Amino acid sequence: MKKGLVTACAVAALAALATSSFGAGISDGVVKIGVLTDMSGVYSTLGGKGTQVGVEMAVKDFGGKVLGKPIVVIGADHQNKADIASAKAREWFDNEKVDMITGLLNSGCALAVQKVAGEKKRITMNTGAASTDLTNSACTPYSVHYVYDTYALGKVTAEAVVPNGGNTWFFLTADYAFGHSLEANTTKFVTKLGGKVLGSVRHPLATSDFSSYLLQAQASGAKIIGLANAGGDTTNAIKQAREFGIDKKGQKLVGLLIFDTDIKSLGLKVAQGMQFTSGFYWDRDKASRDFSKRFYAIHKAMPTMDQAGAYSATMNYLKAIKAAGTDDPDAVMAKLKSMDVSDFFAVHGKIRADGRMVHDMYLMEVKKPAESKGEWDLLKIVKTVPANQAFMPLAESTCSQVKK
Amino acid sequence: MEITFQTVMSQVMLGLNNGVFYAILSLGLAVIFGLLNIVNFAHGALYMLGAYVALLGYTTLGPLIGMPDFHLNYWAALLVAPMVVGALGMAIERTMLRRLYKFDHLYGLLLTFGLALIIQGVFTNFFNVSGDPYDAKPEILNGAVSLGFMMFPKYRLWVIVISLAVCFGTWFVIERTKLGSYLRAGTENPELVKAFGVNVPLMITLTYGYGVGLAAFAGVLAAPIYSVSPVMGAEMIITVFAVVVIGGMGSIMGAIVTGLLLGVVEGFTKVVYAPASSTVIFLIMVVVLLVKPAGLFGRES
Incomplete structure (x- = not known):
């Protein structure tokens, strides 16, 4: 019995040594x-x-x-x-x-x-x-x-929107690292797909009133108003765009980063039909x-x-x-x-x-109120984008860990 | 964006729309500071509470009291929320603030700031920080009207009109009526006013209740425009304090006019150079403090 234990310990120690040359435990x-x-x-x-x-x-x-x-x-x-x-x-x-x-x-x-x-x-x-x-x-x-990341968000969403006629864009961008990165990445794909970015406006994080920015976006004449922001900023912008009837005049809002909690915040009545990119959906x-x-x-x-x-x-x-x-x-x-x-x-x-x-990654669409069967039945997956197409190719990464 | 008559007028309207919120909130602060000498940092949290009373009254109250079909409608919320929050405010004044009048301003500020953090923390724990939708906007205020230079949502127009009415009504009561003169006298010399048989402590409690009731009223007005969220007050309160400082602490008319003006200034900044829109008010505050330390409408003491 005792001998067996010792042997087991020795084997375990050997196994640990074999798998790691960095020191065990x-x-x-x-x-x-x-x-x-x-x-x-x-x-x-x-x-x-x-x-x-x-x-x-x-x-x-x-x-x-x-x-x-x-x-x-x-x-x-x-x-x-x-x-x-x-x-x-x-x-x-x-x-x-x-x-x-x-x-x-x-x-x-x-x-x-x-x-x-x-x-x-x-x-x-x-x-x-x-x-x-x-x-x-x-x-x-x-x-x-x-x-x-902002590359995948921008790519999947732009590839869904631009070929379907959404070829002119105006960005409302949260004025910090994330917003800038999201706008830059999305712009790259919009241009690559033959679209055009007509302008952008950078708003401070946690802005409650977007009406002024929305009017600027409206005046630009862009078909797509891209929201390079997140959380409360995104929901306020979408809500107020509906209030000013911007979507009724042929301009469409596209949220580039949206979470389930944002859809709950907007309610399906306001959010229905919106498409965005996500890395996960519970259902x-x-x-x-x-x-x-x-x-x-x-x-x-x-x-x-x-x-x-x-x-x-x-x-x-x-x-x-x-x-x-x-x-x-x-x-x-x-x-x-x-x-x-x-x-x-x-x-x-x-x-x-x-x-x-x-x-x-997944291209999601917000359900219509009639399609929803429960409090959290909010979205459907429209398209699955394979791992090797959704993210920035390793060859393009400027990371020092990538051997070239 | 090029500057045309149309864009200027649109921004004036949108600026006014934000300005009335600044005005009504800073008015409450000015009333409270003017009559109680309390720097009420809980104002933002009470504004948020007002919005939540409206929201929960519409969505949760009915099922809670066993009447699932009962919804507190928007018009009722405009009355009920200020009363509920006002009552809470009076309880706070009676049990806590009252003990601090004899001390420095700083103690009242610390107490109300602590209260604000507690209220906000509790709500953050239970509610979606991205906000919850308030769907009780009355049918009659849906849609937009043409102002010639822009399509303006009816609801926002209503907000501007009713807020201005409430602001100037308050100003009139305090500055031009007998009740207002009691209030002002009560703060100047409470002992003397007591000697005339006026119940000064009760008057002060009611004043605080009215001040925070105004905040709750603004909260209900804001609910259909913005998402109802636990942090909506925290985002607003700092700007509103800047408005009060620029207008002059305790000046009623100063608070109203400055609130409206700064709303418009902020609106223009959003067009000219958007990233500065959250700082422009503070820049103005710095300049005003340097040039006229008592504020634009304040009296040097």
Whole structure:
């Protein structure tokens, strides 16, 4: 009996050695995952506590332990301020033994935290922010961008809109890293598809009255008013466009980043027929429905792509630790980049050298009120865009991790 | 965007539309500051509460009291929300603010700021921060009317008209009636007014209730235009305070006129250079404070 145990230990140790040349085991006796995101501001409904719920569910489903050591989840609010976000990340890495940070809504905060994590050689798995800078100029050996980005949003939506007659655009753009990135990426595809951008106006984050901007967009004569913003800004713009009857005069509003929670905020009557791009929808197939119903039981809302992505990212991070036999960031990143990601969230998922997790993306359409059979029956998937077509080709990435 | 007569007039109308919200909110602040000497930082949260009273009255109240078909309609909400929030305000004044009158302004500011954070935090916990739709806009206010130079939504026109009426009505009561003279005398010399047999503490409680009632009224007016969200007040309150400072703390007419003017200025900034639209009011505040520290309509004390 005793001999058997010793042999088992030896085998386990050998196995660990074989899979990893970076040193085995869990550093400081715990795997700690930090959820750093907007917990109280404009984006807190689409991320916030729900993101932490996703991470906690993943840890519980994984068994609460990895390689015999406990997994701990902590959360904090970065208040959409990049300085608070980076200070918190520094504190977590230096004093709290945090191994991986996820969530990270708001591109400004995400870029700041990713930089700190790179310096400290810790992993970030970004589920919230959208800027493509995260996998280009700002990429690090330890950064993963998990759910979506401004390239995929711009490409899938432009390819759905421009060939169908929407060939002149005017942008209403949120005036910070995310909005700029989304406008630039979408512009690229609109022009490439033969369309024209007639102008744009940059509004401050969290603007309540869009009427003035909408009139400018109207005066431009563009067929499409592209909303390069998110959350409350997008819903206010759409609502007020209806109020001024802009859609009745042949101009169409296209939201470039829309979450389920935004559709709830608008109501189907106002939002019906709108098309946009998403990385996840709870009602896609049985696996996604099963997860989402469990999530709903805890959080009392269906998961957004950020929240579902946080579950998937955490789960795959823990799997990578188990497979690598250590939580050493280099070893875990090597595993993450070599495995296939396939679960209720990601279809055909793969983490590339630049940290981009490519997976199938979806062109969504908002249902008509008559089509909806329940409170969360909001959308239908019009088109599935394969992983290798939705995202920026690796060859185009300017990330230093990509060998050319 | 080129500047034509049409665009100028359109922006004036839209600016007025935002301006009436600034006016009605800063009016409430000015009344409260003028008569209670309290810098009411909870004003934004109470504006948000007003919108939620309207929203929940329309969607949730009926099922809650066992009458699923009951919806508090828009017109009723315009009366009920200010009364509910006003009553809450009076309770706050009676139980908390009252203890602070003898101290520095700073204590009242801290208390009301703390209250605002608590109210907003609780609502953020339970409601969609992106906002919830308020669908009770009356049929008669749907659609747009032609003003010659633009199509203007009827609802926004109504907001401008009713807000101006409420603002100038308030000004008239405080500055031109006997009741108003009691109020003003009560703040100048409460002991003397008490000696004339006027119940000054009650008057102060009612004044605070009226001030926050105005905020709730603005909240109901805003509900059909903007999304009803827990942060709608926080976004507004800082700008409104800038308006009060520019107009002169405690000046009733100053608050109204400055609110309207700054709405229009902000509207123009959105056309000329949009990224500056959220800062232009603060720039003006800096200049006014440098040149005329008591504000445009304030009296040097």
